[in-house]
Amino acid sequence: MRGFFYPQSLAVIGVSPRPANLGRAITNNLIAHHYNGRLVLIGPKGGFLFGHRIHPSLEEVDEPLEAAVILTPAATVPGLVEACAKKGIRRIIIETGGFGEYDPSRRDLEAELKDLIQRHSLRIIGPNCIGTMSKENGLVVPFAKISTSVRLGEISIIAQSGGVGLTYVNLLNSERIGINKFASIGNKLDVDENDLLEYLIEDDSTRVICLYLESITDGRRLMEAARSTDKPILIHKSNTSPASARIAASHTAALTADEAVVEAAFEQAGIIRVRQTKDMVNYLKILTKPRLKGRRLAVVSRSGGHAVIAADACAANGLSLPPFPRDFLDQFEKHFRGGVIKIQNPIDLGDLFDFSVYTTIAEAILAREDVDGLIFVHGYRGAETPDSRQFVQAVSEMADRFGKPAALTLLVEEAELTHIKTEFDFPVFASPEEAADCLRVSALVHESSLKDRSPARPGPGPDQEAVREVLFRERPGLIQALEVAGVAGIPTAPWAAASSREGVLRAAAEIGYPVALKAAGPEFSHKTEVGGVLLNLADQAALERAIAELANNLSRSGLSPGAQAPYPVVVQKMVGPGIEVIIGGRQDPVFGPVVILGLGGIMVEVLGEVALRVAPLDRAEAARMISGLRAGVILDGVRGRPGADKEALAEAVTRVAALLAANPRIKEIDLNPVKAFVPGEGLVAVDARLVLGDEN
Numbered sequence: 124m125r126g127f128f129y130p131q132s133l134a135v136i137g138v139s140p141r142p143a144n145l146g147r148a149i150t151n152n153l154i155a156h157h158y159n160g161r162l163v164l165i166g167p168k169g170g171f172l173f174g175h176r177i178h179p180s181l182e183e184v185d186e187p188l189e190a191a192v193i194l195t196p197a198a199t200v201p202g203l204v205e206a207c208a209k210k211g212i213r214r215i216i217i218e219t220g221g222f223g224e225y226d227p228s229r230r231d232l233e234a235e236l237k238d239l240i241q242r243h244s245l246r247i248i249g250p251n252c253i254g255t256m257s258k259e260n261g262l263v264v265p266f267a268k269i270s271t272s273v274r275l276g277e278i279s280i281i282a283q284s285g286g287v288g289l290t291y292v293n294l295l296n297s298e299r300i301g302i303n304k305f306a307s308i309g310n311k312l313d314v315d316e317n318d319l320l321e322y323l324i325e326d327d328s329t330r331v332i333c334l335y336l337e338s339i340t341d342g343r344r345l346m347e348a349a350r351s352t353d354k355p356i357l358i359h360k361s362n363t364s365p366a367s368a369r370i371a372a373s374h375t376a377a378l379t380a381d382e383a384v385v386e387a388a389f390e391q392a393g394i395i396r397v398r399q400t401k402d403m404v405n406y407l408k409i410l411t412k413p414r415l416k417g418r419r420l421a422v423v424s425r426s427g428g429h430a431v432i433a434a435d436a437c438a439a440n441g442l443s444l445p446p447f448p449r450d451f452l453d454q455f456e457k458h459f460r461g462g463v464i465k466i467q468n469p470i471d472l473g474d475l476f477d478f479s480v481y482t483t484i485a486e487a488i489l490a491r492e493d494v495d496g497l498i499f500v501h502g503y504r505g506a507e508t509p510d511s512r513q514f515v516q517a518v519s520e521m522a523d524r525f526g527k528p529a530a531l532t533l534l535v536e537e538a539e540l541t542h543i544k545t546e547f548d549f550p551v552f553a554s555p556e557e558a559a560d561c562l563r564v565s566a567l568v569h570e571s572s573l574k575d576r577s578p579a580r581p582g583p584g585p586d587q588e589a590v591r592e593v594l595f596r597e598r599p600g601l602i603q604a605l606e607v608a609g610v611a612g613i614p615t616a617p618w619a620a621a622s623s624r625e626g627v628l629r630a631a632a633e634i635g636y637p638v639a640l641k642a643a644g645p646e647f648s649h650k651t652e653v654g655g656v657l658l659n660l661a662d663q664a665a666l667e668r669a670i671a672e673l674a675n676n677l678s679r680s681g682l683s684p685g686a687q688a689p690y691p692v693v694v695q696k697m698v699g700p701g702i703e704v705i706i707g708g709r710q711d712p713v714f715g716p717v718v719i720l721g722l723g724g725i726m727v728e729v730l731g732e733v734a735l736r737v738a739p740l741d742r743a744e745a746a747r748m749i750s751g752l753r754a755g756v757i758l759d760g761v762r763g764r765p766g767a768d769k770e771a772l773a774e775a776v777t778r779v780a781a782l783l784a785a786n787p788r789i790k791e792i793d794l795n796p797v798k799a800f801v802p803g804e805g806l807v808a809v810d811a812r813l814v815l816g817d818e819n
Contacts, residue, residue, distance in 0.1 A: 124314070124322035126214040127248060128257040128304055130190035132161040134212065135264075136203055137195040138177050139166045145194050145218075145266040147172060149254075152269050158261040163188060181206045190214040192254060192264045197221035200250065201235040208243035217249035217312075218266060224251050224310055233312055240313050252309030253285030256292075258302060259328060265289065265307070276301020277330035278407055281319045283308055287335045287359075287400070294404045297541075299548050300411055303328045315340040317348060324352045331355045331410050333403060337362040342388055342714030346737065349392035353572040355410050359397040360385055384711050387735040391744070393571035395564055402560070408550035409561040413526045414569040417495035418442050420562065421488045422469035422555075423481075424500035429534070429555055430469035433498050436559035442566070444468045445493055455484055478510040482517045489525040496527050496565075498558045502534030512543070519549035528565055530558035581739040582774075584781035585611040594788055594815065599691045600645035604811035608794060611782040613706075613775050616798075616807045618695040624670055628663060630694040637661045637697040640669045641810070642677055642689055653677060655689075656810075659697060698807055701798035702758060702767045706775055706808075708738065708783045709791040710816075716783035720748050720776055722757065723796035738780035745773035745780075758799070767799035771806045790816045 135153070138146035146166065153162055154173055163184055166177045178184050181203075191212045193203050197219050207215055223230040233250075240247055248255065254264035258275040267289060273296050282288025285307035292302055304326070306319050316334055323329045332354055339345060339360070349356050363382050389396045397403045420442045424430035437444055447468050456466060458480050459473060466473075470484065481501075488494055499518065503511040515531060522529040531551045533540055543551055552558040589610040593603060602620045609615055619630035620643060631638045642655035654676030657669040673689040703723035711717050714737050721733035734748035749755055749769055760766030775797065783789055791814035799806040 124318055126190055127216065127255050127306070128262060129260060130160055130214065130262070132163065132186070132188045132190070133158070133262070134163045134165055134181065134184070134188050134191040136165040136191055136193045138164040138172060139168055140170050140172050148266045148268065149192060149194065149264050150175070152263040152265060153261065155271050156261040156263040156269065158263070160260070160262070161186070181210050184210070188212050190216070192216045192218060194218040194266060197229065197232055197250070201232060201239060204236060204239050204245070208239060208245060213245055215245060215247045216252070216254045216264060217247060218252055218254055219249070220251040222250050222310060236312060247313040248306065249309045250312060252307040253289070254307060256302070256305035270296065272296060274299070274301030276303055277328070278302050279304040279323045279326070279329040279332050281306050281308065281316050281323070281332070282335040283311070283316070283337045284335060285309070290400060291333065291335070291403060294400070295407060298404065298408055298544050298550070300407060311340060317341055317344045320345070320348050320356070324348060324354060329354070331407060333357040333359070333407060335359045335361070339385070339713050342711070343737070346388055346392040349394050350576045355395065355568045357395040357397050357403060357406055358389065359400065359403050381711060383735050384714050384717050384737070387717070388714050388737045391737055393574065395567060405552065405557055405561050406564045409528060409530065409565050410568060412522060412528050412550060415496045415528050415562050415565040416569050418566050419445050419493060419495045420498060421494050422498045422500070423472065423484060423488070424469060425472045425502055426500065427471040427473065429500045430471045433500055433555035433559065434469050436556045437498070440559045440563035442559060442562060455480070478514050481514055485518055485529065486521050489521055489527050489529065496562055497529040498532065498555060498562070499529060500532040500534065500555055504535065508539065515543060515547055515549065515551070519547060528562060530562055532558050580741050581777050581781050582742065584785050585778065587785060590782065590786060594786065599643045600813065601641060601643040601693050601811065602691065604792070604813035605693070607782070607792070607813055608808050608811050612778045613794060614805060614807045616696050616698045616809045618693050621692050621694055622690045627670060627692060627694055628666065631663070631666055634694060634696045638666065639695045639697055640666065640673055641693045641695060642673065643691045643693045695809065698798055698809060699800070701800045701806065703796035704772065704799055705733070705793060705795035706779050706797055707791070707793035707795065708779055710783065710787055710789070716780065718776060718780040718783060721752065722754050736780070739784040740777060740780050742773050742777055745776040748776060749773060765801040768802045768805055772799050775806060788816050790814045
């Protein structure tokens, strides 16, 4: 990947002297930003541009070249890539659009490019992108004009949309925040976000990495990369709705990922999820300053109302406002005029107008060991402006000195806010809510850096030979699902399959009453909806009536032929009371196996809440799933009712995760309900559902 940012020689293909020519625009950027390599221009009509000769073809260039940028009509691109390969160029940026993202019929052009990539061992960024930038050496190849005021910094950007990526660049520049590297990846025909992310993680010049993605190529690889570093990684993942999916498909041929899986995967990997462009810029602003190493904040405000708003915002973002000792506050109260404000944390400055005292207060707070950061809400205008600007400068210097973030919220006119952003290399915010949200992210980044980043260490998985034997055995739906659960080490309520009236009666006698009778055919995915589950059958007479009722129910449903109804069936022992939960999972097309946990039975549909993780996972992560459920308080026991065996529950979750991770043929599995008994007494699955894919 380094060759896309530090080539010693670069060919720009598709150049002419015409003012509207986009190759000319690329060349202009390279010259304006002082690209320090050898620049070669290629265009069929030849000529000269900015003192550089335009060669009619690559064949006319004598010297070797390391990289190329192509911006010509789509139909010409494969031939030009072939010419680059013959010239020995192995790094190619294709900015041309009009491939599969424009018209599916043009995917043949992409197929040609893929063949060239494989035959010649090329690496290609694009097509349908605006290329790369490296501020260290002046490599700036977008066809859009890039201002020379863009600063060199420590933030690098990967963007699936060139337009969104350049918006980040411009907004950061307006905040006096520089960038290091930039890459627009477009259709991701070859190089994708993971290739570039892995490079930037190793890049010593990059300190913070942000990405804009409409699709994720390989979710597991993305997670592994993020876990390998303590550099902050922020991802603005869009394309989350049906409408945006239609736009994205025509824009970058993106596919929509399951949002719940994306959210869980990012959290597991320590990735900061961003939902708005404005938020991305705000988060990057705060991350250029010292991290919030705890969650204890002080709030100081010139307005009592804004102090209340700030306090609410802190609470909403999981930040605390510890009380200050009385003697600490007394040293400031003597400066107040009316003596009618009793200050605490938050500190309402009320009738205090001496800005030098503001500085003293801010410094004293940041010096305290029980304070990790500061929100200072400051509004001013007119004659207060010069002193206020000095105050901003003072806060900036003391934040660096104490190594703590100080989030200044400036309630000023737009022109003054623009002036502060332009003149001061210090993040300022437009509202207390923005400041608190950004400090939350700063804390998350610090907390993530302290976590153990080694892969999950799950316990022993299922006996794979036993699992494979069950998976490739022809068995009806429920029967196979219960067998898979059993060989995976998930306890199940005692059960037996039967294919005749006599078999049902014999199974019930062996298991012992009371029993349940369940339709077992694969067509009965949701058995209760067709009367396929009959419970609490206390004796043989009740069971015989249930056999007839089940046959009638299934025949009426139209799903089972009358001659065969109700067989095959499962006879299952009724178990005692417990808390019903659901444990399940599926193979996600982007992140691979994922596992879920929630309250079971009908509660999962009523509450609509489950915890979700990417598999495999260890017991500690499974325990976090349990504690993270809002409805999980029921598992602790409420109003005198006993809780559930969380140890057994965590063990079952890890076993389902291991089962899915080791057996991609299992496309979906649901154990619902699983009855979790009181602590120490374990759990049993009483129903199961299994969906299998192809054998390979």
